[in-house]
Amino acid sequence: MLNFSGIPSELHAPAQRYWEQFEAAILSQTLSHPWDLLPPTISVDTFFQQLTRAFVASEFIAKTCAQRPAYLLELIESGALFEAQTDAHLDAFTAAVNACNTDAELDACLRRQRQMAMIRIIWRDLNRIEGMREVTAELSRFADRVIQTTAECHYRSLEKMYGTPIGRESGIAQPFMVLGMGKLGAGELNISSDIDLIFTFPEGGETNHASRAISNQEFFIKLGQRLIKSLDTVTADGFVFRVDMRLRPHGQSGALAMSFVGMEDYYQTQGREWERYAMIKARTVAMAGGEQQAEARQLLGKMLQPFTYRQYIDFSAIESLREMKGLIARQVQRKGMNLDVKLGEGGIREVEFVVQVFQLIRGGRDARLRKRKVPVLLPFLEQENYLPPGAGSALLEAYIFLRNTEHAIQGYQDKQTQSLPIDPLGQLRLAWVMGFDTWDSFFETLSRYRHCVNAEFKAVIAAPDEEDSIDQKALTFWMGLWEGSLQGEDAIHALEAQDIEGAAALVKNLADLRESRAVLSMQASGRTRLEAFIPRLLHMLVQEALQGKLPLTVAETFARIEPLIEAIARRSAYLVLLVENPTAIHQLVMLCAASPWIADQLAQYPALLDELLTPESLYAPPDKMSLRDELRRDVLRLSWDDLEGHMEALRYFRSAHALRVAASEVTGALPLMKVSDYLTFIAEVVLEHVLQLSWEHLVERHGRPRRSDGSVDATPDFVIVGYGKLGGIELGHGSDLDLVFIHNTDSNLSTDGERAIDNITFYTRLGQRIIHVLNTYTPSGKLYEVDMRLRPSGNSGLLVSSLAAFEKYQANEAWTWEHQALVRARVVAGDERLAEQFEQVRERILTRERDLAALRVDVRDMRRKMREQLGSESKSKNSALNTAKTPVLFNLKQDAGGIVDIEFMVQYAALAWASKAPGIIRYTDNIRILGSLEEAGLLDAQSVAHLIAAYKAYRSTGHRLALQRQEAVLEGDNHFLTERAQVTALWQQLIDHD
The missing domain is CATH 1.20.120.330 (Nucleotidyltransferases  domain 2)
Structure with missing residues (x-):
């Protein structure tokens, strides 16, 4: 009945033998023939084409069906073999597990269900009924449900023995939480993968059993041990998943389960770079028992995020990934694993590294990079110009081919291996499964994909010396000057011999920096990074000076950059950023030479160095809509109650774009009027966000202001009016913001919250909150200096006026100079309807006849x-x-x-x-x-x-x-x-x- 049409003859015999064993088993057990159970949508011919392919390509499927034909028959009869995975399939699995009464029954049921699930998934994969993404997603969802259901069973069992674990602080039942790492965490589990897990729970405490109480940690360790045993132990029925716990805090020597406090302390004090890399893919895959599971899940994510993602642009991550890749490469060479499609050169791991480099470096700033799936991130990286045009799509194509190859290798015997076969029959089988007639044609295509991957990998992660165009002899000279082995008159003469002006001043500047407290107190790793940076900086300075591109001498430009070097000496990740990016050093030199204001900004806010990496955006101002989108992305990760986070994000946003404006202006890329437009747009976008941030804070505390018709203000009935340079769209660098706040609320009503306040007080506090956000000093400085003296009655007047009061003041009490100021007044943020009403008032006042x-x-x-x-x-x-x-x-x-x-x-x-x-x-x-x-x-x-x-x-x-x-x-x-x-x-x- 097998249909061997188009299949190499060498592959027929094993499949035929298993088919005969399958038929014999059906007869001996008086089971139905599979073709009698087929749904009407599947023809007998189609079924046997799929069956033959599965039996030829997967010894695991053929052997399992021959030994346990009922598995395949049940999959056919239920229709699951021919359908995409649904919640109904997973719910049927849960029901089967929950029907078990003993651990032995549970373990047997899990293995039976796992075997059937793997038959179904490998069958659909080999027949290309589903693509790689669907296959990995279904495997991951199945694993999630297995872990969840099994953990719940053991939680209930232990609860009967020891009571419920209760939190010492909260007094509520504690959940058992399972973090999935690696491919499970990413939802990309492969055909025969380990599952990397970490067990945790929110709070310490004790169980509430009257006589057999134990600590929460002991309870959860016992639960973890039972879970591992149920999944990992190999019995006559096989296993469910191989469980790897080595990624937990302290590795194999660490406690099997740890509270949130213990986890946080470990990652803050001892967490290593490779653990950051691993934590990128971490996901809570299961929670058993306890209360407030959603809150616990959110708290865990919030706790782990600062360890995984730095708020600054972290180029030091590249060094760690290089070291990790080097270790893997040495292992590959030592073990003869060059043909490993995962760990070998140009393999799956290199694609993952390319993605995770950008996640680690920039994920703290760009929340969109925190997605876990490689196929989702690769197009995004290309779209956002993190990867060059075409690179993302090429890597994705290669990744899918490599993952399909991995699945074909693993699906053959359900073994965890990524090594290409070395026997001719195995090579022929793999080539045929992948759609090739010969091994040579398959291997040629595989090699092309691996070469593509390796080239992109090297472009992203290669050490700079591999691609460094700087003359090593020149670097040696500059290193000698920096280290002091060349100093005094000798150093001055050597510099003058190269036609470098201000040689004596440069030698003195270098000596001062070398002996500065900031440099002397550096750790060894930071000192190494500084020694890599200074020679490159000096080389760039001299090259630009000799080409006549610097408006200052080398010494004068170096003096402007020196405060920045001292500022980043103890945050040497910024040194790595510069060493890794010669373009950034070039921009640093040119901009600091052009403007001391820019040099001061960079020294005060070194995070702005990131802006030097992409000259395309540095000198290309966005429009107002793009600015809004960028700010929205910057705060995407923040909740409205995270005031500090929003204030820091706003300050970086404003500083980064102020730097872009200045860079565009000093290089002539932006004319005067566009400079003012850009600076004004920045302020307007910031004010819009600050208004919304302040509104959300007050609404959370006091509810929304009521209206006379019984409704409430869905959005602020409030506008911010810009005067002076802001109103006139003429902001300059460092300009104050002249503001006036106007509301249109019903003064006799109050808000609808539990802590209600009258509407006037609400909008007054809204104005105060706005000023607080704008004016408060944070580690990143002040957002804007705000001047409110142009409001009615000046400093003695109300902070927030009603529109009616504003018009009355302007009509009856305002001085001429206040009407002059009104000429340049316009609404820059707030309610559109009120903005129109303000404009009508402005027009009525300004169009009055005057003497x-x-x-x-x-x-x-x-x-x-x-x-x-x-x-x-x-x-x-x-x-x-x-x-x-x-x-x-x-x-x-x-x-x-x-x-x-x-x-x-x-x-x-x-x-x-x-x-x-x-x-x-x-x-x-x-x-x-x-x-x-x-x-x-x-x-x-x-x-x-x-x-x-x-x-x-x-x-x-x-x-x-x-x-x-x-x-x-x-x-x-x-x-x-x-x-x-x-x-x-x-x-x-x-x-x-x-």
């Missing part, structure tokens, strides 16, 4: 006071008291003809003429308001062009000075003479005339 003479006087007098207090004349007068000769200064912002003169003229024009031309106040930025004034025929084109050109020139210079850590004050009387004259002339024409 132009009185308006000119108010604007002129305010401007005169500002010049007297803030302009360079007042400073010059004070300086003249102490010096005989005072340099001529021009304050870009405050002096006559400067930025504020232009802004005041724009504001005057808006207030003076908006009543007859409302379109001029549609925008809040000076450039577009000036354009609107020209369109409305209120200012001539030449005047507008002069003002816009001067305004851009001043602001551009101001930005450049800020990035050089200099004040916006120019020395000398020859700066912007034409622009100042034009602005001053227009000032006199518009405002300063009688």
Whole structure:
């Protein structure tokens, strides 16, 4: 009945022999023939094609069916052999296990069910009814259910003997928790895999038995021992799963089960890098007994996450993975395992390493990298440019081929091996199963895939010296200079011989750094990393200087970088990041040479070094929607109640993008207007998130504000209004945020929570919370400096105003300068409906008819006071008291003809003429308001062009000075003479005339 069509003749005999034994067993046991049990959807021909393939490719299936034909007949009759795994299949397994009354019955049942499950899964795999992903997922789900059901049986049994384990602190029943590691944790179990497990439980304490109480740990150790025995012991019926417990804390010498406290202490104090690697795939696969299982599962995950994933970009993980791979490679060579498709060169493990390198390095920042399945992550890594175009898909194709090969090897005899067969018959069988006519054609394809994998693996994880293009002779020279073996006059002469300016200063800088406390206190491993970095840095500095690309000398640029080196000396993972990435060293050199502000930012926040790795994103500003998406991804891992986590994430987000803006500006990749747009978008996205974060906090504590119609505020009935540079979309580096908070709530009602407060208090606290998040210093600094003085009545006014109160104040009490400020006001975050209402109020106030003479006087007098207090004349007068000769200064912002003169003229024009031309106040930025004034025929084109050109020139210079850590004050009387004259002339024409 077997159909050997298309199957090599050498493979026929064993399959035929097992088929004959199967038929004889059916006859002797008076069982039904399989074709009599087939469902109507499966033809006899199809069945025998599948059967023949299974018997030829898997001695395990053929032999098991010959010895226990009832297994196959039951799978056929139930239809399970021809269906994808369902909950019903797993529930039937659970019911069979729960019907057992003794441990012996349980163990026998488990083995019987396991044999049937493996027949079904291998059958469907070999016949390609299911792909690799489905096969591994079904195996993993089956293993999960086996562990879960068996653990529950033993928990109940031990509970009868010793009572229920009760937590010492909580007083509640404690669950037994099983962490699945490796391929089980990832949900990618292979055909004949060990299962790597760790047993844990939340709390210590004792069981509640009246006379036989034992400690919780003893209870769970006994439970773990019983679970292992049920799964791992080989009996006449075989085994269920081989269990490996070596990944638990302290390995084989550690306790079989450990409480959360013990686990946390171990991983915080003794956890090793390879354990981080293992923990990436950790998953709670089973929980038995106890209460509050969901809470326990969540707590365990939260506890293990900081050990597995660092908050910073952790390139030191590469070193650990290299060491691990080197150890495996040496084992492979020693044991002659070069043909092992898992551990050999270009094997499955190398694909996993490629994925896990990025998980370990960046998983702390990017929660999307914490997925466990390799086939899911490979396309993502390519999509996000962690891997080059095409690499992710090529690795995935190779991975699937390698895993199918592994399954074909293991499925033959249900043995845990990944070694390619060396006998001709075995080679022919494997090649045929994989769809090839000959072993040579199969091996050629396999070798091609392995070569692809190994090439990508080396590209990701290879030691830098393997690919280092730096001349080793040059590195030796720079190492001698750094170590001090070349010093003093000899060092200076050697540098001068290479045409290096400032040689003496560089030698001194290196000596100072070498003797600094930060370097002297470094551990040996960190010192090694520093010794790898400094020569590469010096080489890069000199190369760029000799090519004329540095605006400073080598010594001056090194001096700017030196504070960063001291800052990262004790966090040497950053040194690894730089050594591993010559591109990052290049960007570091160029940006620090261009701007001391950037150098200071990097020294203050070394985590920003990660931004130097990808010049494509460093110099390519995202739009506002992309910024929102990026921030959402950054906080994806955080719950709303994790205020500290959100504050740190927000500060990194803001600092990282501020660095990108500065890098784009100093290199000329971004024009002035785009710089301001980018900085403003950053602030707006941050404010949107801070508003939501503060709202979630208050809602959790007090409920939602009620409305007069009986409903509640689903979202904040609240807006943040940006004034000044934020409102005008003109933020600069380090700009404050001028904010006003407005609500539209019913003041007579309160929130709907258990700790209800009135609506006004709720929104006042919301404003306070926003300021707290923005203003508080954390290890990453302050998010933004906030100025609330522009709110109604200034510092003496309410922190949060109702829209009605705001309009009343603006209409009846506000000074002219407050209406000037309103010209540049706009809603930057909050409720859209309230934002529209605010804009209507703004328009009503700004379009009022005004006495132009009185308006000119108010604007002129305010401007005169500002010049007297803030302009360079007042400073010059004070300086003249102490010096005989005072340099001529021009304050870009405050002096006559400067930025504020232009802004005041724009504001005057808006207030003076908006009543007859409302379109001029549609925008809040000076450039577009000036354009609107020209369109409305209120200012001539030449005047507008002069003002816009001067305004851009001043602001551009101001930005450049800020990035050089200099004040916006120019020395000398020859700066912007034409622009100042034009602005001053227009000032006199518009405002300063009688």
